[in-house]
Amino acid sequence: MSAVLKGADVVKEMNEAMMAQLAARAAAGQDAPKLAIVRVGKRADDLAYERGAVKRFANIGLRTEVYAYPADIRQEDFLAAFRQINDDPDIHGILVFRPLAPQIDDQLVIEAINPGKDVDGISPVNMAKIFAGDSSGFAPCTAAAVMAILDHAGISLKGKRVAVVGRSLVVGKPLSMLLLARDATVTLCHSKTLDLPALCRESDILVACVGKAKLLGAEYIRPGAVVVDVGINVDEEGGLWGDVDFAAAESIAGAITPVPGGVGTVTTSILARQLMKAADIAGHQQGINGALMRY
Amino acid sequence: MSAVLKGADVVKEMNEAMMAQLAARAAAGQDAPKLAIVRVGKRADDLAYERGAVKRFANIGLRTEVYAYPADIRQEDFLAAFRQINDDPDIHGILVFRPLAPQIDDQLVIEAINPGKDVDGISPVNMAKIFAGDSSGFAPCTAAAVMAILDHAGISLKGKRVAVVGRSLVVGKPLSMLLLARDATVTLCHSKTLDLPALCRESDILVACVGKAKLLGAEYIRPGAVVVDVGINVDEEGGLWGDVDFAAAESIAGAITPVPGGVGTVTTSILARQLMKAADIAGHQQGINGALMRY
Numbered sequence: 001m002s003a004v005l006k007g008a009d010v011v012k013e014m015n016e017a018m019m020a021q022l023a024a025r026a027a028a029g030q031d032a033p034k035l036a037i038v039r040v041g042k043r044a045d046d047l048a049y050e051r052g053a054v055k056r057f058a059n060i061g062l063r064t065e066v067y068a069y070p071a072d073i074r075q076e077d078f079l080a081a082f083r084q085i086n087d088d089p090d091i092h093g094i095l096v097f098r099p100l101a102p103q104i105d106d107q108l109v110i111e112a113i114n115p116g117k118d119v120d121g122i123s124p125v126n127m128a129k130i131f132a133g134d135s136s137g138f139a140p141c142t143a144a145a146v147m148a149i150l151d152h153a154g155i156s157l158k159g160k161r162v163a164v165v166g167r168s169l170v171v172g173k174p175l176s177m178l179l180l181a182r183d184a185t186v187t188l189c190h191s192k193t194l195d196l197p198a199l200c201r202e203s204d205i206l207v208a209c210v211g212k213a214k215l216l217g218a219e220y221i222r223p224g225a226v227v228v229d230v231g232i233n234v235d236e237e238g239g240l241w242g243d244v245d246f247a248a249a250e251s252i253a254g255a256i257t258p259v260p261g262g263v264g265t266v267t268t269s270i271l272a273r274q275l276m277k278a279a280d281i282a283g284h285q286q287g288i289n290g291a292l293m294r295y
Numbered sequence: 296m297s298a299v300l301k302g303a304d305v306v307k308e309m310n311e312a313m314m315a316q317l318a319a320r321a322a323a324g325q326d327a328p329k330l331a332i333v334r335v336g337k338r339a340d341d342l343a344y345e346r347g348a349v350k351r352f353a354n355i356g357l358r359t360e361v362y363a364y365p366a367d368i369r370q371e372d373f374l375a376a377f378r379q380i381n382d383d384p385d386i387h388g389i390l391v392f393r394p395l396a397p398q399i400d401d402q403l404v405i406e407a408i409n410p411g412k413d414v415d416g417i418s419p420v421n422m423a424k425i426f427a428g429d430s431s432g433f434a435p436c437t438a439a440a441v442m443a444i445l446d447h448a449g450i451s452l453k454g455k456r457v458a459v460v461g462r463s464l465v466v467g468k469p470l471s472m473l474l475l476a477r478d479a480t481v482t483l484c485h486s487k488t489l490d491l492p493a494l495c496r497e498s499d500i501l502v503a504c505v506g507k508a509k510l511l512g513a514e515y516i517r518p519g520a521v522v523v524d525v526g527i528n529v530d531e532e533g534g535l536w537g538d539v540d541f542a543a544a545e546s547i548a549g550a551i552t553p554v555p556g557g558v559g560t561v562t563t564s565i566l567a568r569q570l571m572k573a574a575d576i577a578g579h580q581q582g583i584n585g586a587l588m589r590y
Binding site for chain 1: 365399419420422423424425426427428438454462464471472475478481483484485487489494497498499535
């Protein structure tokens with residue numbers, strides 16, 4: 001039986017560390033960092049994520065403010081409102097629910113967002129930093145959540161063979177770069193990869209981010225391998241399934257993340273941690289500017 | 296014996312295609328695209344590359360202008376000059392020799408360069424596009440040269456296992472993304488990769504971009520594999536050597552690029568092709584703006 005890598009354990013450790021930092025911040029007279037949640041319309045999954053994030057951020061001691069706009073807002077009106085949020089010095093991070101709306105070009109928002117507030121890692125500037133192996137930027141939260149789980153479990157990456165199955169710009173690609181920056185040898189696999197099971201079996205660590213329920217079964221897993229399942233697939237009865245066939249994999253893998261209760265559980269804490277980082281950087285820059293101005 | 300994939304054959308085809316396009320451009324009354332070559336000081340290797348590029352661009356029918364600055368130019372003076380080049384509508388592409396000079400922060404220039412003129416692919420915007428698989432940007436020329444050689448030789452990439460040895464931001468990383476966009480299954484290998492020979496032998500295509508003379512010998516090559524050697528290493532006698540031990544590899548590989556006369560030969564033609572693309576996009580945008588202004 002493999003060790004089950006539960007997201008809750010990672011969340012607990014991360015949140016405790018953040019609460020200690022926030023206490024120090026408060027003692028120094030600084031406001032808690034604030035996240036702007038930007039939403040157009042009322043999509044059910046956006047609202048569910050929003051409720052969860054608002055509650056968890058409050059529990060940690062972080063501020064949130066929801067900026068909700070009508071589903072039919074004109075693009076120019078939305079962009080004007082977004083620019084105000086972007087420029088507001090009391091807002092340290094911005095989370096944008098996408099797709100925004102049919103009449104709004106998401107790409108304009110991706111290009112407009114202040115890279116220093118882009119705690120969800122959508123800006124080209126942050127993407128280029130991840131690509132360059134520059135840790136000063138913000139990674140997409142799910143990719144960073146995978147790294148946090150591996151780190152929490154004390155799994156070394158240097159020299160390890162890792163198969164990342166799925167090449168999306170929000171998970172597979174940035175995760176490959178984060179793993180590479182830690183000296184893993186990464187193979188990025190996808191729908192056109194030939195003999196995927198054999199390739200996955202060559203790997204010490206298998207990360208599934210495909211979005212197909214139970215796609216990866218026993219034949220994909222080297223005995224003792226670490227299996228990280230990023231997939232969250234909903235079946236007709238509303239049940240949640242990962243990309244990995246957990247029942248088949250559990251007896252082969254050395255360690256495995258569950259779904260639900262694995263990677264997905266950690267993403268909100270990553271968002272919170274990136275908000276703290278954004279506020280720290282902004283505070284530091286303000287300090288520098290203040291010092292210059294007082295000079 | 297393997298087929299030797301000579302850069303000269305690729306260059307011939309590319310240059311003929313560009314000359315035909317330039318003739319069509321001239322017939323339409325348009326000036327030839329112009330490249331600004333930006334240099335600080337007089338480093339011997341910069342001067343050598345500059346002479347070669349100026350001559351080859353002239354042979355194709357493209358314009359170049361060298362902007363050379365004294366080695367001790369102040370950063371603010373250089374940046375002011377650079378901004379003028381950046382804004383000059385008669386300049387369609389910019390090549391910057393780096394590192395510029397000890398007193399100049401290259402990163403400022405990388406961030407300042409107009410992404411639409413960045414024909415050498417150094418801007419974060421173009422890097423993010425390569426990462427995203429968006430072909431509207433500009434790739435670093437050496438990475439694009441590898442793709443041009445593979446395409447010219449009619450080597451299909453879909454589903455192929457490719458080992459890219461070397462993870463630099465100018466070759467290994469962008470090349471991995473270009474290969475991935477063509478549905479290859481790419482493993483990015485590096486100095487911390489364990490059992491590199493076995494991993495390379497699993498690959499249909501092996502790309503060496505490490506910068507160590509003759510590092511990859513016979514034990515790295517699957518019989519019949521395609522070997523692309525990006526390395527250009529100079530020995531004490533001034534001889535040029537690739538990263539692959541050509542003499543050992545030639546009898547095993549199905550096809551192999553020589554050094555010299557391989558990838559390096561193609562990069563100037565890639566630079567020229569990217570300049571043509573930049574001029575086309577700029578011309579198209581000018582056309583749109585012109586149409587709007589006339590409205």
